[in-house]
Amino acid sequence: MNELVLECQALCKQYQDGKQTVEVFKDINFSLHKGQACAIVGASGSGKTTLLNLLAGLDLATSGEVKLTQISWSNLSDAKRAKVRNQQMGFVYQFHHLLAEFSALENVLMPMWISGMKKSEAKQRGIELLTQVGLSERLYHKPSQLSGGERQRVAIARALANRPACVLMDEPTGNLDELTSLEVQNLINTLKTTYQMAFLIVTHDEKMLDWMDSAYRLSQGELTSLK
Template identity: 50%
Template sequence: MSKPSPNQAMNQETPMPADAPPMLECVDLTRIYREGPQDVTVLDGLELRVHAGERVAIVGSSGSGKTTLLNLLGGLDRPSRGEVRIAGESLLELGDTALGRFRNRRIGFVYQFHHLLAEFTALENAALPLIVRGLRKKRAEAIALKLLARVGMEPRADHKPGELSGGERQRVAIARALVTDPSLVLMDEPTGNLDQTTASNMMRLMDELARTSACAFVVVTHDPTVAAHQDRVLRLEGGRLTQQPAAD
């Protein structure tokens, strides 16, 4: 059965069985980089499980490997050892073409620096994942426009990135990540360019999608407010994840 669309998701909840397998699972995830004559281990046997509808924040000092971890979770990099499984499928077993299709179908990614295409409008940027999937442009843009409305960007839909503020570009990037109804959304400092009101609206949208469409979120952030809003907070240190104690 296909996952409900964003509009359907607003009107129904998707209960998950208590024993459901994780939406995201990392097993012995290791990433080693070669720097001159030395090997540098950034991730060292990391384990992570995130269930459908769960929101997990990852915090840690600069250089601790948070972006490296997100790139591995999103299939943008390959591990030195171990594997990542999303919805029960191992990314390690997918070739480059199949992996690209899988990312388009299952994963939404909000990059720290947007990565919007300068020659396209906000609407065209948000619709692009659906067009890549094969939807007709008119249909893709109709769906994308609804997502832009949900992040407050419908009035700016025909503007190109150079005509938008940093916060506006980030909201377009969020709409683009959500437009395909992904099973997993990865966010790298998603509120870095957002004002407090817009950041709060984004977190409410995350809440809604996690609750109604069983979308899982992994959010890398330095913002303690964003981290505290998630179901769990994990700290990346020494190449591994540990549970962050709840704030008093």
């Protein structure tokens, strides 16, 4: 078995609504290994994004544990969690969240600048990544000058900037047409193989399950294995 990258054990999340305790998740167990692509599917409102936030250390569980490369989120301060995320995790969202005033290349360079990488080294890697995702001729275009699929490719390149152990994707094809969605899926699959990174994709699109190494359904606070 490949190296374990991301796992949660007996994960539980509760909120207080006045005097009432609302249980969002109960006893969720999950693991993701190096070079694997995994999907979590579920209906709107099932808690997919909340679960992603727990796995990313953006929110903390009520009980249970989440580990990224054997590091437990609950043992870290906010500042240390942010540093680990910058170095070990990449993020891709449905609406890409690119900075409008910066070029495609500058958007990709941002995580590397934050991590303290030398500017010359960061620029070389940024160009390599944008070339890898098919945007060598769009380096200096701003997001408004790019198509939806191109913007999502920039977001994927940015997610890979610091060679993370794991890339989390929240509905990465949800805002794309069918053809562009398929192109992005093929790109993710190629990058997974090329870089041997772990990809966790939260989606409502069950067509994506065909090429996943593993898949789960999130329903009523429980995670059920699909493959």
